[in-house]
Amino acid sequence: MDNNQLQITIIGAGVSGLTAAITLQNAGYKVSVYDANSFVGGRVKSDLQTGMILDHGFQVLLDAYPAVNEFLDIEALKLRKFVPGSMIYMNGKTYRLGDAFRNRSFLWSTIMAGVGSLKDKWLVFSLSRKLKQKSLQDIFSSPETSTKTYLENYGFSTKMISSFFTPFYAGIFLETELATSSRMFEFVFKMFTEGNATIPEAGIQAIPEQLASKLPLGSIHLNQTVSSVIGNEVTLENGEKFHSDYTIIGTIAGNIVPNLPKEDLLWHQVTVLYFETDHTGFDEAIIGLISNEEVLINNFHFLQDIFDHHRNVISVTVIKKHPLNDLKLAERVIKELREETGIVATELIQLYRIKKALPQLNSLNYCMTASETQLTENIFLAGDHLSNASLNAAMLNGKAAAQAVVSKIESGVLF
Numbered sequence: 001m002d003n004n005q006l007q008i009t010i011i012g013a014g015v016s017g018l019t020a021a022i023t024l025q026n027a028g029y030k031v032s033v034y035d036a037n038s039f040v041g042g043r044v045k046s047d048l049q050t051g052m053i054l055d056h057g058f059q060v061l062l063d064a065y066p067a068v069n070e071f072l073d074i075e076a077l078k079l080r081k082f083v084p085g086s087m088i089y090m091n092g093k094t095y096r097l098g099d100a101f102r103n104r105s106f107l108w109s110t111i112m113a114g115v116g117s118l119k120d121k122w123l124v125f126s127l128s129r130k131l132k133q134k135s136l137q138d139i140f141s142s143p144e145t146s147t148k149t150y151l152e153n154y155g156f157s158t159k160m161i162s163s164f165f166t167p168f169y170a171g172i173f174l175e176t177e178l179a180t181s182s183r184m185f186e187f188v189f190k191m192f193t194e195g196n197a198t199i200p201e202a203g204i205q206a207i208p209e210q211l212a213s214k215l216p217l218g219s220i221h222l223n224q225t226v227s228s229v230i231g232n233e234v235t236l237e238n239g240e241k242f243h244s245d246y247t248i249i250g251t252i253a254g255n256i257v258p259n260l261p262k263e264d265l266l267w268h269q270v271t272v273l274y275f276e277t278d279h280t281g282f283d284e285a286i287i288g289l290i291s292n293e294e295v296l297i298n299n300f301h302f303l304q305d306i307f308d309h310h311r312n313v314i315s316v317t318v319i320k321k322h323p324l325n326d327l328k329l330a331e332r333v334i335k336e337l338r339e340e341t342g343i344v345a346t347e348l349i350q351l352y353r354i355k356k357a358l359p360q361l362n363s364l365n366y367c368m369t370a371s372e373t374q375l376t377e378n379i380f381l382a383g384d385h386l387s388n389a390s391l392n393a394a395m396l397n398g399k400a401a402a403q404a405v406v407s408k409i410e411s412g413v414l415f
């Protein structure tokens with residue numbers, strides 16, 4: 001059969017599904033992508049309101065991710081870089097802590113910061129040297145423990161863990177216990193020391209939009225929920241059925257393939273709130289952290305520090321669970337900001353509660369091999385949840401599933 005006559009279906013126009021589609025297209029195959037949403041990107045979404053870029057959750061692209069250069073045109077994304085550090089608000093004081101080897105302006109403020117001891121600061125330096133030399137393969141084959149235990153075993157003081165590592169990594173793992181696997185900690189720490197945390201100038205959704213723009217018009221079908229895939233038959237929620245020679249599922253397969261266990265994944269949730277503020281920002285793209293177990297706020301940043309000509313808007317992330325409704329939560333966040341940082345937030349612009357932000361995974365791998373993505377004779381799996389919750393894993397697993405399909409078509413076997 002002519003390759004172009006093969007029906008290859010991808011379920012999910014998230015970063016993983018789109019990467020699978022691009023990989024297949026580059027190998028000379030035509031694909032059809034179906035997504036339940038009215039937009040591409042899945043969990044990577046931005047709302048563009050007059051003069052404002054509001055991402056659904058504070059989310060950064062670490063430009064050291066190996067998948068970045070493979071799939072993204074970072075010049076075109078015009079990435080805005082965060083400085084390698086943070087402002088820490090603790091006990092009425094503010095500390096500017098960061099990687100002085102990459103940004104000299106952090107040198108004195110970091111040495112003098114009352115966040116951890118000098119030994120702690122030395123340990124941060126020794127850990128970054130160690131992880132720079134540790135390969136990704138070694139990181140993802142190391143024994144797993146919780147991030148908290150890992151940091152304790154490395155010798156960090158309780159104060160350093162509670163005042164810096166907990167707020168900083170809670171904002172990344174979206175959980176405050178640092179129960180996330182030490183493999184993820186080592187991976188993210190390595191990526192932070194080898195590159196920058198960035199956001200495209202048009203917001204985080206510019207990433208999937210750039211991926212989608214590489215596919216032919218008409219190949220992505222939005223507002224189309226797939227209700228099942230059985231063998232070669234795909235059924236949409238509207239009852240339409242069609243034949244698919246090969247199908248890649250770029251989301252939780254248990255919800256779509258009968259006889260698989262239903263989705264039993266637990267998810268980390270997060271809420272992000274955007275407020276008007278008279279504060280003009282920090283004059284640099286830097287993350288603010290509040291080191292106080294009593295407060296709900298985890299981190300914040302000013303959009304005018306990131307995006308050119310942006311209105312004065314503060315983005316605040318809340319990770320801890322709480323019983324508050326939107327109005328009460330906004331009031332509480334405004335109060336905490338004023339009391340803990342002196343920053344005055346005024347009107348609430350937008351609040352997003354993201355219930356399924358990051359999958360809670362027990363054992364992490366870096367990414368799937370092509371053969372591991374095969375579920376049945378003609379169904380293949382992709383998505384970050386198969387490996388680790390990151391854009392890197394989403395892209396690499398999309399690629400792996402696509403390579404598996406190509407291999408199956410061209411040689412009848414997997415790698």
Ligand SMILES: Cc1cc2nc3c(=O)[nH]c(=O)nc-3n(C[C@H](O)[C@H](O)[C@H](O)COP(=O)(O)OP(=O)(O)OC[C@H]3O[C@@H](n4cnc5c(N)ncnc54)[C@H](O)[C@@H]3O)c2cc1C
Pocket residue numbers: 011012013014015016017034035036037040041042043044056057058059060061062224225226227250251252256270354356357358382383384385388389390391392394
């Ligand atoms: C708040 C937040 C912060 C994050 N922070 C970071 C960060 O800083 N750095 C980082 O690297 N990663 C971060 N992530 C994780 C990153 O966004 C994900 O790893 C990545 O987007 C996963 O992509 P995916 O394609 O695997 O899944 P998804 O984005 O979930 O895509 C799955 C797609 O499948 C579609 N779908 C599901 N079921 C069906 C169906 N039945 N029929 C049709 N379509 C269906 C969905 O609509 C969706 O579009 C964050 C995520 C969130 C939410």
